[in-house]
Amino acid sequence: xxxxxxxxxxxxxxxxxxxxxxxxxxxxxxxxxxxxxxxxxxxxxxxxxxxxxxxxxxxxxxxxxxxxxxxxxxxxxxxxxxxxxxxxxxxxxxxxxxxxxxxxxxxxxxxxxxxxxxxxxxxxxxxxxxxxxxxxxxxxxxxxxxxxxxxxxxxxxxxxxxxxxxxxxxxxxxxxxxxxxxxxxxxxxxxxxxxxxxxxxxxxxxxxxxxxxxxxxxxxxxxxxxxxxxxxxxxxxxxxxxxxxxxxxxxxxxxxxxxxxxxxxxxxxxxxxxxxxxxxxxxxxxxxxxxxxxxxxxxxxxxxxxxxxxxxxxxxxxx
Ligand SMILES: Cc1cc2nc3c(=O)[nH]c(=O)nc-3n(C[C@H](O)[C@H](O)[C@H](O)COP(=O)(O)OP(=O)(O)OC[C@H]3O[C@@H](n4cnc5c(N)ncnc54)[C@H](O)[C@@H]3O)c2cc1C
Numbered sequence: 511x512x513x514x515x516x517x518x519x520x521x522x523x524x525x526x527x528x529x530x531x532x533x534x535x536x537x538x539x540x541x542x543x544x545x546x547x548x549x550x551x552x553x554x555x556x557x558x559x560x561x562x563x564x565x566x567x568x569x570x571x572x573x574x575x576x577x578x579x580x581x582x583x584x585x586x587x588x589x590x591x592x593x594x595x596x597x598x599x600x601x602x603x604x605x606x607x608x609x610x611x612x613x614x615x616x617x618x619x620x621x622x623x624x625x626x627x628x629x630x631x632x633x634x635x636x637x638x639x640x641x642x643x644x645x646x647x648x649x650x651x652x653x654x655x656x657x658x659x660x661x662x663x664x665x666x667x668x669x670x671x672x673x674x675x676x677x678x679x680x681x682x683x684x685x686x687x688x689x690x691x692x693x694x695x696x697x698x699x700x701x702x703x704x705x706x707x708x709x710x711x712x713x714x715x716x717x718x719x720x721x722x723x724x725x726x727x728x729x730x731x732x733x734x735x736x737x738x739x740x741x742x743x744x745x746x747x748x749x750x751x752x753x754x755x756x757x758x759x760x761x762x763x764x765x766x767x768x769x770x771x772x773x774x775x776x777x778x779x780x781x782x783x784x785x786x787x788x789x790x791x792x793x794x795x796x797x798x799x800x801x802x803x804x805x806x807x808x809x810x811x812x813x814x815x816x817x818x819x820x821x822x823x824x825x826x827x828x829x
Pocket of ligand 1 (some may be wrong): 575577644653697803
């Protein structure tokens with residue numbers, strides 16, 4: 511075992527955290543893709559979260575926070591460092607008057623349900639989105655022309671130094687599918703300002719969504735919608751519906767979904783995404799940008815963690 515894992519294990523002794531070593535991440539992503547994390551730490555309170563971030567800093571180890579893995583494409587080589595997950599203690603949703611407070615691990619769908627129960631409207635667009643509040647704030651999640659920041663009033667975050675801060679409107683970004691807070695901050699809680707009234711029923715919104723989206727493993731819309739035209743429409747016009755690379759395919763049902771048809775590798779999906787980008791650009795001059803987060807991020811790893819085709823192919827051949 512490399513020393514840093516022992517050091518981090520020691521630093522976490524006595525804290526409310528569960529540690530796993532060499533944990534395959536495929537089971538933690540909706541794509542069903544992803545090699546092992548050197549260390550997976552599930553934290554059960556803020557002190558443990560601050561403790562693991564401090565231990566990573568001390569040991570000079572990379573870390574990532576993972577929600578429900580519904581917006582990530584993880585390398586088949588996995589992640590060298592620590593993956594931090596928030597335990598169910600972070601999954602609370604509380605409503606007082608028209609203010610809804612949710613832990614970062616709460617599901618976006620749970621928020622829509624809680625708001626409906628409390629007779630509040632404004633959060634119904636979150637119904638059926640399979641991720642968490644924390645993950646949602648990484649891309650300002652939304653649907654039906656609404657985004658989280660339309661209703662977000664405060665975000666509580668934990669920084670590198672372990673200090674908790676509350677960001678108010680004006681302190682956070684609100685752009686379409688852009689990070690709401692800096693990506694080196696961990697979101698621990700969000701506060702939404704809703705309105706009294708009857709929302710569109712959660713079940714109706716879920717059905718609307720499921721009627722348009724494939725049920726196969728995916729990470730939702732792969733690309734952000736350019737201003738001029740939805741990405742799905744551009745991909746469809748490029749004749750790419752049903753196009754495959756290995757076991758990855760552009761969904762026949764919704765062209766902005768790349769699906770894992772069974773046993774797809776990281777590179778199947780990644781290369782298919784590159785083909786889609788190239789063909790759409792050739793046809794329309796529009797450069798699509800990924801909405802899905804590719805991990806490890808090439809810019810963060812500085813190349814040392816970059817997935818290499820040979821390595822990943824090797825893993826695929828072993829399957
Ligand atoms: C079938 C399907 C439908 C979808 N539909 C939609 C949709 O309609 N609209 C939409 O916007 N998205 C949609 N998505 C994408 C996804 O569900 C959302 O982006 C969701 O908010 C991601 O949350 P997560 O917990 O799964 O995040 P993850 O995928 O686990 O993580 C995503 C990013 O957020 C970061 N992150 C996670 N937790 C935290 C935290 N606590 N603090 C800081 N950073 C954090 C991660 O490091 C990563 O960079 C869909 C996905 C699927 C599979």
